[in-house]
Amino acid sequence: MTVPFHEHWFSLSIRRNRKSFVLANISLAGIIIVVGAILVLFNARPHNIQLILIIFAVPYVICSFTLSSQRLRDIGVSGWLSLLWIPIGMADAKLNGAATLTAWIVLIFVPGTKGPNNYGEDPKQEKIY
Numbered sequence: 001m002t003v004p005f006h007e008h009w010f011s012l013s014i015r016r017n018r019k020s021f022v023l024a025n026i027s028l029a030g031i032i033i034v035v036g037a038i039l040v041l042f043n044a045r046p047h048n049i050q051l052i053l054i055i056f057a058v059p060y061v062i063c064s065f066t067l068s069s070q071r072l073r074d075i076g077v078s079g080w081l082s083l084l085w086i087p088i089g090m091a092d093a094k095l096n097g098a099a100t101l102t103a104w105i106v107l108i109f110v111p112g113t114k115g116p117n118n119y120g121e122d123p124k125q126e127k128i129y
Contacts, residue, residue: 003123008070009063012079016070017112017123024067032060068103073119074112 005023039049069079088099
């Protein structure tokens with residue numbers, strides 16, 4: 001059975017299929033947008049906005065890496081490759097944008113390994129008891 005998109009966001013031991021990956025990232029982005037909208041709605045002071053965004057940014061970044069790692073494991077590649085976004089993020093804007101777009105295309109459109117691989121069972125495979 002596929003991993004529900006709202007579960008195991010911080011797990012480093014599962015595989016995540018494409019649909020679950022996309023929905024989890026949309027939900028994650030939605031949380032940040034809602035927090036930002038609430039801050040604007042209540043006219044928060046700039047210092048408070050920075051503090052609250054930092055509090056939400058740390059789990060957001062960690063969660064982004066773990067979701068990418070789960071998706072890479074489903075493809076059959078080591079999840080450690082998700083850490084390549086750290087040096088890419090430090091690159092100039094054009095290189096960063098192109099590399100990020102390429103990575104998203106790979107993560108969204110490359111199908112996962114059918115059946116079990118080195119990183120676990122197929123998340124789309126039905127379990128028969």
